[in-house]
Amino acid sequence: MRQSLSELYSTVRKAAVGQGATYGIAEDLADAVCWLNSLGFDGVSCAVDCLTHWPSDTSAVRLLRDETGLILENAKSGTAASALLAGPALGDLLQTGAVPDSGFSVSVDVPLLALAAVAQTCARLKQRAWLMIHFEGQAVIGECNQETCQVTIVTQEGTTTARSTTEVTLWPSQPDQSRNTMECLINSEEFSQRRNSALTKGLVVCEASLRQLEIWAALTLVPETERSRETGAGAGLLDND
Amino acid sequence: MVQNETQALVNVTVPLRPPAMVSSLARMGSSFPSCLSFMRLLVRRLHSESWSVGPSCLEVDDQGYGYMVYTARGPERHYSLVGFSNALDDDQRTDRVIATAWDASFVLFDGEPSSKDIDRLRNSVPKQEAGRFEATELVLARANRSMRLFEHVCESLSNGRQPDTKLVSEIGYLMRTTAVYGNGKFGVADRSRIETRAELAGPFQAEMLTLYMIRMFTTDLVEHIARRRSPDRYVPLDRSLKRHLGIGNATGLGMAPFLVTHPRLLNNWLMAKETALARVRSITNVTPDKLERLHELLRRARQHVGEWSVDDKRQSERIDQLVADLKKVASWLGEEAFQVGSDTLWNLIYEKSAQSLSLEGQELLVSLLIETHPECCQDLVQKMAADETHKLDASDTVEQMTQRLEIQYDWALDIDFGSKSQTHYFWYVSENKLEPRFGRRYEEAGAGCEMPLAIARDVNSLYQDLQSCSPNQQLAEFLLMYPQHRHIVRRVQSLDGYPYGEIRGNLIGTECLPLDMLRFKLAFFGAAKFDPKSDLWTRITLYQGAPLYDELGKADSDDWWLPVSPGSTGCVSH
Numbered sequence: 001m002r003q004s005l006s007e008l009y010s011t012v013r014k015a016a017v018g019q020g021a022t023y024g025i026a027e028d029l030a031d032a033v034c035w036l037n038s039l040g041f042d043g044v045s046c047a048v049d050c051l052t053h054w055p056s057d058t059s060a061v062r063l064l065r066d067e068t069g070l071i072l073e074n075a076k077s078g079t080a081a082s083a084l085l086a087g088p089a090l091g092d093l094l095q096t097g098a099v100p101d102s103g104f105s106v107s108v109d110v111p112l113l114a115l116a117a118v119a120q121t122c123a124r125l126k127q128r129a130w131l132m133i134h135f136e137g138q139a140v141i142g143e144c145n146q147e148t149c150q151v152t153i154v155t156q157e158g159t160t161t162a163r164s165t166t167e168v169t170l171w172p173s174q175p176d177q178s179r180n181t182m183e184c185l186i187n188s189e190e191f192s193q194r195r196n197s198a199l200t201k202g203l204v205v206c207e208a209s210l211r212q213l214e215i216w217a218a219l220t221l222v223p224e225t226e227r228s229r230e231t232g233a234g235a236g237l238l239d240n241d
Numbered sequence: 242m243v244q245n246e247t248q249a250l251v252n253v254t255v256p257l258r259p260p261a262m263v264s265s266l267a268r269m270g271s272s273f274p275s276c277l278s279f280m281r282l283l284v285r286r287l288h289s290e291s292w293s294v295g296p297s298c299l300e301v302d303d304q305g306y307g308y309m310v311y312t313a314r315g316p317e318r319h320y321s322l323v324g325f326s327n328a329l330d331d332d333q334r335t336d337r338v339i340a341t342a343w344d345a346s347f348v349l350f351d352g353e354p355s356s357k358d359i360d361r362l363r364n365s366v367p368k369q370e371a372g373r374f375e376a377t378e379l380v381l382a383r384a385n386r387s388m389r390l391f392e393h394v395c396e397s398l399s400n401g402r403q404p405d406t407k408l409v410s411e412i413g414y415l416m417r418t419t420a421v422y423g424n425g426k427f428g429v430a431d432r433s434r435i436e437t438r439a440e441l442a443g444p445f446q447a448e449m450l451t452l453y454m455i456r457m458f459t460t461d462l463v464e465h466i467a468r469r470r471s472p473d474r475y476v477p478l479d480r481s482l483k484r485h486l487g488i489g490n491a492t493g494l495g496m497a498p499f500l501v502t503h504p505r506l507l508n509n510w511l512m513a514k515e516t517a518l519a520r521v522r523s524i525t526n527v528t529p530d531k532l533e534r535l536h537e538l539l540r541r542a543r544q545h546v547g548e549w550s551v552d553d554k555r556q557s558e559r560i561d562q563l564v565a566d567l568k569k570v571a572s573w574l575g576e577e578a579f580q581v582g583s584d585t586l587w588n589l590i591y592e593k594s595a596q597s598l599s600l601e602g603q604e605l606l607v608s609l610l611i612e613t614h615p616e617c618c619q620d621l622v623q624k625m626a627a628d629e630t631h632k633l634d635a636s637d638t639v640e641q642m643t644q645r646l647e648i649q650y651d652w653a654l655d656i657d658f659g660s661k662s663q664t665h666y667f668w669y670v671s672e673n674k675l676e677p678r679f680g681r682r683y684e685e686a687g688a689g690c691e692m693p694l695a696i697a698r699d700v701n702s703l704y705q706d707l708q709s710c711s712p713n714q715q716l717a718e719f720l721l722m723y724p725q726h727r728h729i730v731r732r733v734q735s736l737d738g739y740p741y742g743e744i745r746g747n748l749i750g751t752e753c754l755p756l757d758m759l760r761f762k763l764a765f766f767g768a769a770k771f772d773p774k775s776d777l778w779t780r781i782t783l784y785q786g787a788p789l790y791d792e793l794g795k796a797d798s799d800d801w802w803l804p805v806s807p808g809s810t811g812c813v814s815h
Binding site (some may be wrong): 002003004005006007022023024025027028060061062063070085088089091092093095096097124125199200201202218219220221222223224225227228229232233 | 337338339373375376424425426427428429430431432433434493494630632633634635636669670671672673675676677678679680685686687690693715716717718720721724725726727728729730731777778
């Protein structure tokens with residue numbers, strides 16, 4: 001099913017608000033989903049996963065300051081943080097410039113959304129960062145370099161990593177991957193091509209997930225009443241003049 | 242310094258009017274169109290680039306039902322309006338968003354549609370919001386007939402006579418649009434697809450082109466029906482009457498949130514206008530021909546306002562005051578102090594108006610001064626678009642954000658949101674066709690679904706929570722504790738350097754008149770003859786007096802500010 005970028009953004013934002021997220025968080029989620037879908041990832045289904053578990057099945061994140069810098073950690077050990085909060089928090093943390101070079105890991109329920117948040121922060125603020133996540137059974141690193149993001153599959157020393165599916169690791173500087181095998185999934189050029197195509201042609205989205213988002217988005221609408229219908233918009237109900 | 246058409250330099254010595262003055266709701270709600278208006282921008286481009294605009298396909302029956310295609314051919318691209326006209330029962334005709342059928346529906350197509358495209362559009366365009374569209378569709382719109390005028394014009398022309406000039410002047414349009422959608426709505430192309438095109442980069446240029454061609458559609462439709470009714474006795478519309486027919490619009494609340502959700506755009510529009518005004522006010526040597534031009538435009542303005550008649554009591558009183566104001570201005574121009582040779586003559590007039598005239602009088606004079614010197618606007622039109630990508634800088638500290646609020650939002654911090662009168666209203670979207678509405682918080686249900694347009698309240702709330710934090714704390718940490726402020730923090734930071742970006746008023750307080758927001762935006766579109774039907778709704782006319790499509794090549798094709806009725810002494814001629 002085809003959606004324009006603007007439509008998808010609006011639906012996701014409203015769905016998040018309908019599910020209880022505050023407006024700014026909802027905006028960030030909408031941005032992340034549009035970014036993912038414009039690259040061919042199923043951002044819409046990611047949004048559904050994230051909002052389904054929000055807020056009861058997820059934890060928050062908190063900032064921890066140690067001698068190396070600022071990191072995020074899960075507020076509740078053993079429970080993944082919601083990408084709704086963790087995604088923007090990762091982006092915010094990058095901006096402080098206090099993330100240790102050695103990086104840090106945190107558990108996020110929908111890691112792909114965290115990648116989108118970090119990539120968009122880097123694009124907006126002309127920064128670089130690297131984020132490792134678990135995607136379709138493999139470890140991938142997103143190298144976010146200002147407006148582009150190169151996604152690479154990482155195989156550690158001949159094996160595909162069996163890291164936790166929710167673990168994301170953020171580095172502000174390029175991590176040492178000399179002992180790993182790298183296979184490019186999306187290079188910078190293809191990144192730009194996919195984005196441009198999305199801008200001109202719109203996005204193909206998973207219809208079932210979109211329907212779920214629309215159900216949540218409808219929760220932001222006020223039910224019709226006679227009074228609302230008659231007085232809420234200021235015009236008459238018939239205009240035959 | 243700025244270059245004007247005589248190659249002399251204008252040294253801008255007068256400061257821009259401050260945001261506290263310009264961005265008040267009351268002043269915004271007193272706006273008038275000017276040469277910076279978007280319709281004027283479009284028509285100037287059509288003229289300067291020698292666009293050819295005209296019908297390319299007419300498939301309508303004797304009653305005028307069917308479709309018509311109009312194509313605008315520019316130097317690099319073509320755009321086509323595909324309009325469908327159909328029968329509509331009177332009990333279905335409403336200007337509200339909740340309507341499900343219309344007299345006519347339209348789409349602006351990117352290029353020239355094939356017969357396959359027409360078939361597809363025939364199925365989807367009349368459904369409007371219920372249809373799905375492709376990226377080849379840029380704008381979606383619909384319109385209803387003016388029942389007062391449409392049939393009268395048909396009947397007159399088919400009987401060999403022209404319609405009543407007074408009625409044409411009073412109503413001003415054969416059809417009025419009731420919604421115009423773009424930017425990705427219902428699947429049409431995202432603005433990002435077209436914003437790099439020179440002809441569509443300016444604000445609302447795709448929509449303005451659509452409306453220009455809809456105007457052609459309406460006059461061609463009425464002539465077609467009249468001709469088919471009585472081929473032997475039919476006469477075409479007199480050109481001056483055709484020119485005086487614009488395209489109406491029924492403007493409701495949908496426009497108002499736009500101004501809040503696009504603050505950089507709002508800033509850039511106001512910045513352009515205020516810069517133009519400052520330039521004009523700084524002119525030291527007013528030439529005789531410019532003074533004569535001002536006199537001419539003032540005569541036209543007085544005529545135009547004299548023809549502006551509405552049912553709304555408040556607006557009617559404002560118009561009466563405006564008539565008196567313009568009479569005052571005319572008498573000033575007879576005084577010795579306001580003759581050629583007076584230093585900064587325009588500034589003298591402006592300052593006198595600020596002391597003596599109503600808000601409408603002052604703002605009409607502002608538009609009049611700018612209209613007298615269009616050369617002061619030429620470079621400014623390029624700066625009226627905006628990138629609304631808002632960035633959040635989490636490295637800022639609590640102290641920095643607090644200072645920002647105290648400087649940029651002092652007007653909001655002064656409001657007591659503990660008082661019910663300051664939270665009287667709420668903006669919301671109805672489940673009924675997503676119609677935007679304005680509710681009373683303490684009398685109606687739905688405030689829990691409030692739209693985030695209460696900027697002053699959100700700023701207030703942010704400020705309170707900042708006070709409880711350490712000044713050196715970074716916002717990254719603050720926002721983890723208070724995620725509800727993420728939206729307003731991003732907004733405030735993004736408007737650094739955009740002094741006119743906020744409407745300086747409480748949009749949920751008892752004093753808020755949504756009509757003020759509608760009028761402001763419509764004035765920038767180029768609309769005139771505001772005809773309020775309530776505090777939330779107004780009718781206006783667009784393109785009244787604009788050159789017809791076969792007049793675009795004429796030298797005076799831009800001279801149609803505040804048009805007057807055909808035959809009157811201040812009439813615009815082509």
